[in-house]
Amino acid sequence: MAKPRRNRTSKNRPHPGQRSAPGAGQAPVEMARPGTREPVFCPHFGPCGGCQHLDMHYDAEVARKARALEEMVRAEPGLKDARVLEPLAAAEPLFYRIALKVPFGTSQLGPTCGFFRPGTHSIVDLRACAIQHPLLTEILLRARSLSAELRVPIYQEYRHSGLLRHLLGRVAPGTGQALVGLVVRKGGAPPIRRLAQALFEEFRPRGLIGVVENVNPERTNLVAGERSKRLCGTPILVEEQDGLRFRSSITSFVQVNAAQAAALFAEVLRQLGDLAGRHVCDLYSGFGPIALRLARAGALVSAIERNREAVRDGAAAADENGLRERMRFLAADALAGLRRAASGGIDALVVDPPRRGLQEPLIDLICDLPLHRMVYVSCNPETHLRDLALLARAFDVVELRPVDLFPRTAHLEVVTLLERR
Numbered sequence: 001m002a003k004p005r006r007n008r009t010s011k012n013r014p015h016p017g018q019r020s021a022p023g024a025g026q027a028p029v030e031m032a033r034p035g036t037r038e039p040v041f042c043p044h045f046g047p048c049g050g051c052q053h054l055d056m057h058y059d060a061e062v063a064r065k066a067r068a069l070e071e072m073v074r075a076e077p078g079l080k081d082a083r084v085l086e087p088l089a090a091a092e093p094l095f096y097r098i099a100l101k102v103p104f105g106t107s108q109l110g111p112t113c114g115f116f117r118p119g120t121h122s123i124v125d126l127r128a129c130a131i132q133h134p135l136l137t138e139i140l141l142r143a144r145s146l147s148a149e150l151r152v153p154i155y156q157e158y159r160h161s162g163l164l165r166h167l168l169g170r171v172a173p174g175t176g177q178a179l180v181g182l183v184v185r186k187g188g189a190p191p192i193r194r195l196a197q198a199l200f201e202e203f204r205p206r207g208l209i210g211v212v213e214n215v216n217p218e219r220t221n222l223v224a225g226e227r228s229k230r231l232c233g234t235p236i237l238v239e240e241q242d243g244l245r246f247r248s249s250i251t252s253f254v255q256v257n258a259a260q261a262a263a264l265f266a267e268v269l270r271q272l273g274d275l276a277g278r279h280v281c282d283l284y285s286g287f288g289p290i291a292l293r294l295a296r297a298g299a300l301v302s303a304i305e306r307n308r309e310a311v312r313d314g315a316a317a318a319d320e321n322g323l324r325e326r327m328r329f330l331a332a333d334a335l336a337g338l339r340r341a342a343s344g345g346i347d348a349l350v351v352d353p354p355r356r357g358l359q360e361p362l363i364d365l366i367c368d369l370p371l372h373r374m375v376y377v378s379c380n381p382e383t384h385l386r387d388l389a390l391l392a393r394a395f396d397v398v399e400l401r402p403v404d405l406f407p408r409t410a411h412l413e414v415v416t417l418l419e420r421r
């Protein structure tokens, strides 16, 4: 969508007296007060691929993203009757990211960590971040300085040597818990154990409940590997949101903006309408934040997800929330899982696929099922509109709701209601 622009205007330079950006191990510099909608100065803006719109007023950013979506919809002949609703903007456009996935590298000065320059694997060494939850930024910067102190071998991508590849982190604003994952090339190494223990001891008083080791031995762009093992504390994060309790593991998907995700899920329920006694399939369910809400609203829910840890955590949360009778979690690929769920008859479907969207065989199956209503949640408007145009052969695309789940970046979430024609 919008092109990144630099934000070094006199308006948003650090003011006299503002602390300079910290080096490794220091607390992150506070770049703007929470709630700020004005342009924000960040020392990394431009080269860092994390944000694209820090240099705009937040209201202008939301309007620009919504307008771009409207133009895309109007350019698609199959969607001429679809309504594009007002965007749901965030009340807090800064420091909202509750999940972190950051690569480690090295420079002449020691370990580095931060986001890649767009289109490269060159790390912009992080000193501060305006969108990440401050506790996660602090843990990350401390992990970098501890890696130097404890002489942790950092993974060298070109040689496929060293150990520490990525740091994963997540926080649960509802319970105050935090969980860290260290992605390593080889498991069980003493320097990684020492790093985990030092982080755990230092951040336990601030809510860190555990540190997990995830082993990724492959030469690959995929961040996490198949095997995870607890190194300290407990490996499952508990979150409370909207009167429900959720459980998640470090490698399962989590929506990065808790407040906006709650607004998104409320929109899914609004679009589906009355759910009492209906059988609803939640495809690509993750650990169940949508599925649990559907069950609480009275639906009988089949939740389908291929990540086994997420399925296990979702089933445990169904028990914990007293919703077991109305829910079943299936560990399956989307196509096979939907076939299974549909064999018992389903009334409505929710899909929330990854950025690549839906595969054509799945779209064919969805069009053939006797479904009245479907809600499609997407984090990629391009693949979303491509799929809506295909689904339009069997469904009316009624309305699209933009939700700004990723303030200060070019990304936009969309929730769309489809009804059988």
Ligand SMILES: C[S@@+](CC[C@H](N)C(=O)[O-])C[C@H]1O[C@@H](n2cnc3c(N)ncnc32)[C@H](O)[C@@H]1O
Pocket: 252, 253, 254, 255, 284, 285, 286, 287, 288, 289, 290, 304, 305, 306, 307, 310, 332, 333, 334, 335, 352, 353, 354
């Ligand atoms: C965008 S996330 C949505 C998760 C969940 N709805 C939420 O809001 O937290 C997509 C999920 O689909 C899962 N997934 C990706 N490809 C899949 C496939 N082919 N079959 C089943 N699940 C898949 C991922 O593991 C991830 O949990």
